[in-house]
Amino acid sequence: xxxxxxxxxxxxGGTKYTILIVGAVIMLLPFFxxxxxxxxxxxxxxxxxxxxxxxxxxxxxxxxxxxxxxxxRQYLNSLIITCSTVVGVxxxxxxxxxxxxxxxxxxxxxxxxxxxxxxxxxxxxxxxxVFYIIRQLGWIDSYQGIIVPGLTSAYGIFLMRQFIGxxxxxxxxxxxxxxxxxxxxxxxxxxxxxxxxxxxLGTFTFIGSWNSFxxxxxxxxxxxxxxxxxxxxxxxxFAAEARNxxxxxxxxxxxxxxxxxxxxxxxxxxxxxxxxxxxxx
Amino acid sequence: MTQTRRSTxxxxxxxxxxxxxxxxxxxxxxxxxxAYVFVAAPLVGLLVxxxxxxxxxxxxxxxxxxxxxxxxxxxxxxxxxxxxxxxQDTVFPKALLNTFLFAIGGVGSNVVLGLGFxxxxxxxxxxxxLWRVIYFLPVMTAPxxxxxxxxxxxxxxxxxxxxxxxxxxxxxxxxxxxxxxxLLVVIIIAVYQYVGYYIVIYLAGLQGIPQDYYDxxxxxxxxxxxxxxxxxxxxxxxxxxxxxxxxxIGALQVFDLVFATTNGGPANSTITxxxxxxxxxxxxxxxxxxxxMAFILxxxxxxxxxxxxxxxxxxxxx
Numbered sequence: 264x265x266x267x268x269x270x271x272x273x274x275x276g277g278t279k280y281t282i283l284i285v286g287a288v289i290m291l292l293p294f295f296x297x298x299x300x301x302x303x304x305x306x307x308x309x310x311x312x313x314x315x316x317x318x319x320x321x322x323x324x325x326x327x328x329x330x331x332x333x334x335x336r337q338y339l340n341s342l343i344i345t346c347s348t349v350v351g352v353x354x355x356x357x358x359x360x361x362x363x364x365x366x367x368x369x370x371x372x373x374x375x376x377x378x379x380x381x382x383x384x385x386x387x388x389x390x391x392x393v394f395y396i397i398r399q400l401g402w403i404d405s406y407q408g409i410i411v412p413g414l415t416s417a418y419g420i421f422l423m424r425q426f427i428g429x430x431x432x433x434x435x436x437x438x439x440x441x442x443x444x445x446x447x448x449x450x451x452x453x454x455x456x457x458x459x460x461x462x463x464l465g466t467f468t469f470i471g472s473w474n475s476f477x478x479x480x481x482x483x484x485x486x487x488x489x490x491x492x493x494x495x496x497x498x499x500x501f502a503a504e505a506r507n508x509x510x511x512x513x514x515x516x517x518x519x520x521x522x523x524x525x526x527x528x529x530x531x532x533x534x535x536x537x538x539x540x541x542x543x544x
Numbered sequence: 545m546t547q548t549r550r551s552t553x554x555x556x557x558x559x560x561x562x563x564x565x566x567x568x569x570x571x572x573x574x575x576x577x578x579a580y581v582f583v584a585a586p587l588v589g590l591l592v593x594x595x596x597x598x599x600x601x602x603x604x605x606x607x608x609x610x611x612x613x614x615x616x617x618x619x620x621x622x623x624x625x626x627x628x629x630x631x632q633d634t635v636f637p638k639a640l641l642n643t644f645l646f647a648i649g650g651v652g653s654n655v656v657l658g659l660g661f662x663x664x665x666x667x668x669x670x671x672x673x674l675w676r677v678i679y680f681l682p683v684m685t686a687p688x689x690x691x692x693x694x695x696x697x698x699x700x701x702x703x704x705x706x707x708x709x710x711x712x713x714x715x716x717x718x719x720x721x722x723x724x725x726x727l728l729v730v731i732i733i734a735v736y737q738y739v740g741y742y743i744v745i746y747l748a749g750l751q752g753i754p755q756d757y758y759d760x761x762x763x764x765x766x767x768x769x770x771x772x773x774x775x776x777x778x779x780x781x782x783x784x785x786x787x788x789x790x791x792x793i794g795a796l797q798v799f800d801l802v803f804a805t806t807n808g809g810p811a812n813s814t815i816t817x818x819x820x821x822x823x824x825x826x827x828x829x830x831x832x833x834x835x836x837m838a839f840i841l842x843x844x845x846x847x848x849x850x851x852x853x854x855x856x857x858x859x860x861x862x
């Protein structure tokens with residue numbers, strides 16, 4: 264009886280790992296194939312019968328890519344836009360979250376529900392008017408045109424309010440007795456204590472902003488403002504004509520690298536953030 | 545409003561640590577002012593980028609507008625845009641159907657695969673973090689980039705998938721190049737991208753179920769299937785509700801992935817509502833019609849969400 268169970272457990276464990284490994288291979292295969300193809304010659308990629316691995320890794324694809332595409336500029340643009348968005352969202356969300364969690368003021372509840380309601384509004388409903396507003400402001404083809412509409416984060420305010428709500432009031436009252444002003448309380452007490460929540464919101468905002476495509480596509484025209492996804496899009500259209508699939512795969516590899524590296528280092532913040540929102544529902 | 549004020553003063557009276565030597569009135573007023581300063585930026589954002597645009601969008605949907613003529617001179621169209629979309633537009637019904645199929649296929653697969661893999665990862669497993677990271681990688685990747693990679697892998701002539709098929713003596717498939725296969729391939733890519741997210745959510749849900757329940761059930765002689773059927777599934781219902789609702793809302797808005805793989809083709813077989821709306825607005829400058837499309841989809845999303853909440857919640861009460 265005992266041996267029997269051991270046998271079944273071992274078998275069950277074996278199937279478990281087999282399924283997990285098959286799943287993991289499927290998950291990794293596109294990334295592997297992207298890197299693999301980025302090291303092939305254009306001829307090898309299209310060869311029939313197929314070539315599975317490069318005869319000799321063509322690292323020159325990457326240098327060729329850097330010669331043809333202003334990749335540095337695109338990274339710089341993405342970095343400027345993403346970092347401004349992250350800093351802006353963290354600052355405004357934590358400040359508003361603090362007010363909603365720890366202050367009483369007329370209209371507080373209505374305002375908070377309005378902000379929650381915006382989470383339900385799909386992006387495409389406001390797309391045309393916001394585009395129009397940005398154009399009227401003369402912000403087409405500018406960093407602020409890409410950044411500013413993304414600075415109001417209902418999700419961020421909600422997350423921060425929940426987190427700051429758990430901090431004890433005595434902390435703030437003690438600081439007030441010591442003569443601290445309200446902004447000072449925010450900077451000296453709230454900000455240091457909510458670092459984990461900031462990390463969670465910051466990583467989510469970073470990924471969302473770095474990967475965002477439709478909005479930058481709409482509000483920019485010039486090559487000087489191309490972000491990494493926009494650059495990939497134009498490389499895709501260029502490669503479709505010129506059949507430069509080696510360059511396309513090298514470009515795709517370089518475009519997905521930053522978020523993947525960021526994720527591998529900060530994965531616990533993601534998992535925690537998702538677990539938090541998931542369990543709320 | 546008065547209620548808020550009353551609760552405010554009550555809060556002050558009972559605040560244990562408020563210093564008695566300070567003038568309470570002016571202090572409170574000062575704090576209220578600071579609170580307004582703190583919420584000022586999101587408040588402006590809310591007005592300028594959400595509330596204002598929604599009203600404006602609704603107004604535009606009742607007009608003919610190309611975004612070039614001044615707002616004051618927009619030609620009134622009444623409900624013409626809506627009527628046109630629902631009765632004459634040949635692409636819109638196709639886009640609606642594709643969007644629904646995309647959502648149904650994607651949500652169904654994500655629930656089954658998400659729960660399945662979460663169950664596998666929930667037990668005693670070596671390298672749990674590593675598995676989670678691997679399954680989560682595509683979630684982090686731009687849909688555009690995944691579209692490029694999969695478009696390359698599924699290419700008819702040189703794609704690795706077709707090369708594998710040929711190696712197995714199966715004829716080459718057009719995949720994204722044929723109306724009968726393109727949507728299915730797009731759904732597969734979308735599931736590939738987001739299933740890791742739902743695995744993590746289900747995993748969090750599974751970890752929230754107390755072990756005592758399973759212990760009690762096994763004392764009563766329940767087998768693994770019975771515990772799963774009568775403990776795990778019912779207790780995971782809120783998580784499934786969350787997965788179904790959020791995934792449906794997201795799937796009905798799909799744009800980037802379709803844009804990068806098929807751009808709606810071939811023969812509109814993968815066109816979605818948001819892509820059709822994007823083309824209508826920014827290729828053909830028909831802002832009124834595009835806004836009407838946005839409102840129809842918005843209404844559909846709201847209705848589906850309410851139905852899902854009601855249906856799935858009611859069943860919880862059974």
